[in-house]
Amino acid sequence: MTEAFPGTPGESGRGTSYPVPVPKNPRDDKPLDPTDLTLVRLLEQDGRMSNAMLAREVGIAESTCLVRVRSLRERGVVRGIHADIDPVAVGRPVEAMIAVRFGGHRRSHFEQFTQEVPELPGVIGAYHVSGAIDYFVHVATESADALRDFVLDHLTNRPGVLHAETALIFESLRGRGTLTRDAVDPSRPSA
Amino acid sequence: MTEAFPGTPGESGRGTSYPVPVPKNPRDDKPLDPTDLTLVRLLEQDGRMSNAMLAREVGIAESTCLVRVRSLRERGVVRGIHADIDPVAVGRPVEAMIAVRFGGHRRSHFEQFTQEVPELPGVIGAYHVSGAIDYFVHVATESADALRDFVLDHLTNRPGVLHAETALIFESLRGRGTLTRDAVDPSRPSA
DNA sequence: TCTGAAATTTTTGTGAT
């Protein structure tokens, strides 16, 4: 019951040029004590909260808090801290979720796509999934024309891709820190 | 062509107890100069980069940088800054993308769902889209059982919902700051 | 592993260009 979990599924945040991430031990899974969970929740809600305030909120010394937060990053619990940008404000008002189907299902096709899709212009996220669809690609483009071009140039026109179906996004919503609430440790209320 | 979408797409970060967000002027859209775009890109890659380093990177005084970053937040260009958490590490190793279809398409159903879905346990994001599907819900759960319960309790069993189709996520990928690269201002190369 | 206090760095306001 203290067993914890199998493997690490997704990698993501890559720092630019300084001392941060590089999960030193991806398989290092101790179940996180309540203090860590609280820190995680706070940083999920406001990734720029100062170390001093974090320490106050969870009731530990600042230096201790610093160590714990650093440990969370090193262990890959906190993969990265990123600004959430309004696509409209940066000239990409047309958002879409594109369902991509591959044919043949050769491993090399998936591996190449997995490697390249995060770098494609306007890509916010991508999800390799089970079922009839192989990938969902979340993208923001400058216009409907640019969206069509994106699909044709980077998806349809790709070795292995059979079909891409585009759904315009009317509204994007973010979860509100519910990752760290409920279940996780059934013996505590919610703190 | 500059039409964009109906409303403001996503709200998100809720600060805990200090001076931040509350976009004072959501429709205040001046096209962002190259310096702002660079700041946005840097913060997208590392939301915790210090103001001093941001200033150095873009080549302006620290105090100026502070003003610009604050302005970006006030204008809603930067909607929030959030830690990206590994769901596995917080006891939610089963990730899924759930396609939800509504029947009847009553506005009240969508409005209620839009309001409630970000608070549902384990929800990372949700997307109201055009086409055959009405919503994609991105969720992380503690187990396959918990996923089934989530779908039954919060989606299928909801007024207006016709159908929910679940795709397990094998791997989640994040875009790499490509929102602020390429086109945006067609008259400049790329900065 | 945690702490408290010292050393260092960053944030933030002011006044001038």
Add this chain to the structure above:
DNA sequence: ATCACAAAAATTTCAGA
């Protein structure tokens, strides 16, 4: 709008419990 400078506040380190 921008900058340089200085005071205030924060981060980070470290010796010791």
